[in-house]
Amino acid sequence: MDFSYTPKVRELQRRVSAFMDEYIYPNEHRYHEEVEAHRAQGNPWQPTRVMEELKEKARAQGLWNLFLPESKYGAGLTNLEYAPLCEIMGRSHIAPEAFNCSAPDTGNMETLVRYGNEAQQREWLQPLLEGKIRSAFAMTEPAVASSDATNIEARVERDGDHYVINARKWWTSGAPDPRCEILIFMGKTDPDNPSRHSQQSMILVPMKTPGVKMERPLTVFGYDHAPHGHGEVSFENVRVPVGNVLLGEGRGFEIAQGRLGPGRIHHCMRLIGLAERALELMCRRALERHAFGRAVADHGVTRERIANARILIDQARFLVLNAAHMMDTAGNKVAKKEIAMIKVAAPSMACQVIDWAIQVHGGAGVSGDFPLAAAYASARTLRFADGPDEVHRNQIGKMELERYLTLPKR
Structure with a gap:
């Protein structure tokens, strides 16, 4: 199975990464400062100027609504093509919204595209696609x-x-x-x-x-x-x-299954990016800090954790790409096992990698000076969002057992 990226995707990777370097990372602190200024004034629940500026810039560069496969409203990308772009966005908590690719709006837009009628799409889908609401x-x-x-x-x-x-x-x-x-x-x-x-x-x-x-x-x-x-x-x-x-009365569960599949895999794509950033911070910190007479990076336990983090991240990425491929080629319903598998694997992987990164940072890791504490809270929450681990494991186990009801005994 070939998961290599096409020239189109590689070019989009370059453009999204460049946007992140030029606009997203430098504005993370500004975003937090603006939210905290609003909080000090008694109301943190109001939009930030910096986010609206970022959205305007991303839209002007054509880096907008990159999800929505098989839809005239999207960028014409498959799930497999979108995966590496969503991963890059996942490196920063403010990035997905800047590209109009953040939850729950992406899932709701996909729901309206798939199941909404023309009037519903005109009233609600269009302003969501434009990032106005x-x-x-x-x-x-x-x-x-x-x-x-x-x-x-x-x-x-x-x-x-x-x-x-x-x-x-x-x-x-x-x-x-x-x-x-x-x-x-x-x-x-x-x-x-x-x-x-x-x-x-x-x-x-x-x-x-x-x-x-x-x-x-x-x-x-x-x-x-x-x-x-x-x-x-x-x-x-x-x-x-x-x-x-x-869609019609009594079809809510059917819609939920169609909506949650893409939403689940998008969470997992972003988590891989979040884990990559945690690993990067861990490596940089380990190279810069010294303990017991040598760099933290020279301690065996640190290298072992870095190695294991790399293995876990790449394992999760290949699971995500496989699930995306199955969604594109066989459909979301057929790919339900692959989606469930990655929904279990990615949050647990991210929690572990972020935890190791926190350890390397020492006390600073649990402070607000680094993004790791907030990243851990986000990753841990995703073991519940769109279905807890236990539900997905039960579904995976059930599907695995069903195979042996029809396979001949050997």
């Missing part, structure tokens, strides 16, 4: 184990030409962001359907609809990730037109 995905609930999506209790009842929604959601990424104008909401329209996977629907809910309330932003290991963040949102007698349903 942001969005959120409201699925997880605090009262139930949402790793089993059939547990979702959100009620969606038909009342004439409207749906009436009553629910409480959390980990609704992007909900605290004032630019968030649309939610993709998952809830039960037919809770008595004998098929547990046909009880749910996905509905477009404008954030400003009466009854939608952003209850509170949630923290991740103490980080609130302002100005985007993650929110707990309540829905009290929220009325939206029946025309806001995506």
